[in-house]
Amino acid sequence: MGIPQPAFYIFKCEQSSPPGMPRPSCVTNETRDLFQHLAQRLMEKGIIGTVQPVRTGCLNRCQYGPVMLVEPGHVMYAGLTKEKIDRIIDEHIIGGKIVEDFVIEPEAWDDPISPEQMMKMTGAH
Numbered sequence: 001m002g003i004p005q006p007a008f009y010i011f012k013c014e015q016s017s018p019p020g021m022p023r024p025s026c027v028t029n030e031t032r033d034l035f036q037h038l039a040q041r042l043m044e045k046g047i048i049g050t051v052q053p054v055r056t057g058c059l060n061r062c063q064y065g066p067v068m069l070v071e072p073g074h075v076m077y078a079g080l081t082k083e084k085i086d087r088i089i090d091e092h093i094i095g096g097k098i099v100e101d102f103v104i105e106p107e108a109w110d111d112p113i114s115p116e117q118m119m120k121m122t123g124a125h
């Protein structure tokens with residue numbers, strides 16, 4: 001038997017911009033311990049092996065931050081706090097039910113465009 005692959009990957013945006021930048025970013029002084037909190041909760045629940053938290057760069061939804069993306073499922077959670085992360089772990093990751101209240105608004109996270117479709121749109125080949 002091989003090593004089981006993770007059931008979930010959680011991509012947490014860890015982008016911070018220097019103070020004074022006009023563009024918002026997911027990591028500020030107030031939110032910089034969210035990744036640590038996420039990893040710690042997964043450890044406490046004993047599921048860190050099958051749920052892989054990943055620090056990632058900007059996911060291009062900065063104004064909705066702090067954000068994280070749960071895969072599989074393309075579920076983008078926005079406006080994160082420690083309390084929200086706890087509920088996402090309990091209800092979505094363990095319970096299997098997406099926490100709709102914390103999902104980014106649909107206008108900001110519409111259906112994906114396939115690479116093939118995009119190539120047609122841009123005229124690339």
Ligand code: FES
Pocket residue numbers: 013014015016024025026027057058059060061062063065067
């Ligand atoms: S800084 Fe997090 S999505 Fe851009």
